[in-house]
Amino acid sequence: NAGVTQTPKFQVLKTGQSMTLQCAQDMNHEYMSWYRQDPGMGLRLIHYSVGAGITDQGEVPNGYNVSRSTTEDFPLRLLSAAPSQTSVYFCASIINGLALNTGELFFGEGSRLTVL
Amino acid sequence: QQQVKQSPQSLIVQKGGISIINCAYENTAFDYFPWYQQFPGKGPALLIAIRPDVSEKKEGRFTISFNKSAKQFSLHIMDSQPGDSATYFCAATGSGTYKYIFGTGTRLKVLA
Secondary structure (H helix, E strand, C coil): CCCEEEECCEEEECCCCCEEEEEEECCCCCEEEEEEEECCCEEEEEEEEEECCEEEECCCCCCEEECCCCCCECCEEECCCCHHHCEEEEEEEECCHHHHHHCCCEECCCEEEEEC | CCCEEEECCEEEEECCCCEEEEEEECCCCEEEEEEEEECCCCCCEEEEEECCCCCEEEECCEEEEEECCCCEEEEEECCCCHHHCEEEEEEEEECCCCCCEECCCEEEEEEC
């Protein structure tokens, strides 16, 4: 049981490049989400999904795309990277999205992205 | 914008002392208030959580105090240890939503 696995752990991009941050969980969790962590700003929700085929926007969705084709995977795509997207990205999941308020967010270990 | 305001931004405590971190929220629909602990290079992990039907919850050296009328809650770490040195985030969420709102974090350092 690996929990929430994120790849890559580190990435450097040039402005305008695209890339995908991968997230996989093996706990059969329905709810998955992406957060970004910036100094002094805490954790901000980018996108989330309550199940396969269902996604929605969080607080800071601009510049990011997501899809949820399986329960296990929830990739985050940067379409055209900008320096403002330099951050640490965390994927998190919760069992049983319908009972969210009783659930614990399980976080991955993060992906540190630098955009030059 | 729903917010959770957290203070202080950083905190230095002597070993054996009490660490106190405060959070305030605006949305009265919030009904679940967790605290997360994050060590450098790691993802946040749930430390302790409370619902507004109780005013206090204690787990070992960690206690959450909750004041519903003031819309405030706080984390108390008793007998603080160097191993408690980490960043702490408060958060809030409500029934029927899928969005946790996090505070800005408090970097705690416990001196040996």
